[in-house]
Amino acid sequence: MVSKRLKSKDPDLVYNQKGYAWNKFKSSWQLQLMLVLPLLYIIIFHYGPMYGIQIAWRNYRARDGIWGSAWVGWKNFQEFFAYYKWKTLVKNTLAISFYQLLAGFPIPIILALFLHVSNHKILVKITQNVSYIPHFISTVIMVGILNQVFNPITGFYGHIMKVLRQHKIISSNNYYDILSSEGAFRHLYVWSGIWQAMGWGTILYIAALAAVSPELHEAATIDGASRWKRVLHVDIPTILPTISIMFILRSGHIMSVGYEKVYLMQNKLNINKSEVISTYVYKYGLAKNKLSYGSAIGLMNSAINSVMIILVNFIANKLSDGEAGLF
Template sequence: MSRINKRFLSSWQMYIFLLPSIVFIIIFAYFPMAGVQIAFKEYDFTKGVWGSEWIGWDNFQRFFNSYQFSKIIWNTLSLSFYSLLIGFPLPILFALVLNSFTGHRFKKLVQSVSYMPHFISTVVIVGMLVQIFNPRTGAFGSLYTMLTDKIMPDILANQDAFQHLYVWSGIWQSIGWSSIIYIAALSSVDEHLHEAAQIDGASRLQRVRHIDFPSILPTATIMLILAAGNIMDVGFEKVFLMQNNLNLAKSEVISTYVYKVGLTIGTGDFSFATAIGLFNSVINFILLIGVNFAAKRLSDTSLW
């Protein structure tokens, strides 16, 4: 009997528990992949997925030659890299600062307060932004009028302000929740290392730099690899809700464009929308493989 069969027989109950998850993934993740072929066809409702005419790469060429292509790709990448550049290191810094607090109650209070915004829905977050930055009735609008006796310009209609509002409101909402995994990693650091460093005269900042930060570096590397695999996936809901005709030049990203060409233009061009979505997924996959390979070469920490 092979080693695999022995392992299966010795813990077959665990594989039974695993079976529902495997079936779920196959049905809802892998089986729908058959629909990807729509990207290479001119989809017709009357003929179905399998009976529609095969047109090859026409949908992809149509997207690449579109006047929207460069603008959408640039908006998506700039918004993603902006979010990654600001949103990735801040939770790490927040976790390091929070871990350095000695007051247990104060630390718990800060943690609880920082977690709360994560549970606010995207619709409510955008509604808060509208209420705060409304030029006439919003908090900033009222303060601006009181100080200058003028009506504040509409920030939500300013295309140059869109990315800043999107990114920093997202950081406020997620910084506490994103720091949980780093706080958990810091909790496993051996206290004897800190005691030995204190005996040697190390300051708190030196202990953070030479003990705490190296301990969470493997976790941060894994999180960076996962984030790199989602570079092209800018959240649809928040962008779509913040979008208007005046900031459309900077707020139109791949996810909102796919929604519009697939569902809101006439009967919907499902083949074209699927082709764009497939292109988006392929780029994310390439980025994931590339960043994972680089991380493995540089730090010996990787997903596989």
């Protein structure tokens, strides 16, 4: 209908003619109208509050408000580097983040490909549903489950050890506690996260795989390609842009490890590996009402994240001759 009106009104309109853009915009105003809501959302909730960033350079007090609080220059930033363990914080954050990215990123893709390849429709549906369920478990319950399973005496792991002791396979009373082991913390954190998120993460890739043209597959089959070769040379290349965009977006979170799960999994013994920037901000920024201090650290993280996103996008563009990049 829209195209009809366009034609009837201005039959000679050509692409490079003056006023084309405006006319096109006008002619599809119903569509543009639908864009207003998301636009408003972004302006109000994402750009609007940005003026508050300034409290990172102020000593924020609720009474004086954001504009009225005193300027303190770089004090809040310096304070972070005065914390004697700031290097450990950054190191832990990056280690968890990279581990999470490298181990967690490929798994939903692999799972999506498996589901796509399988011919057993019922099995596929069951697998999808089962693997989605953990996504709906809240963080608190997730950590509760970890605590229950890995308790060295009363947990599932404890019961296995009990049986091993019974059969004299283990002959020591040393109850090794995985949950408070420094070395195990990152693995527990990352792999429980993968278990929880992998099913949900496949949705996007399955949608992308559904868009693979059946003609390509038919042509490949006629040429004698096996199923595996078709995955390699038909499926993966088709979803590669999606993968690359997802990767670029993910790399923008490299400095942000959510505090809830880490905070819940922390204890006295694994603290050297489990204290990350966000938990520190929570403990010393929010809980002690030092909002300026928290903002300063948050802002620093965001700055690093922005640099990362631009960097990865640049690399992606270079590697794919400008096709896989986000912008």
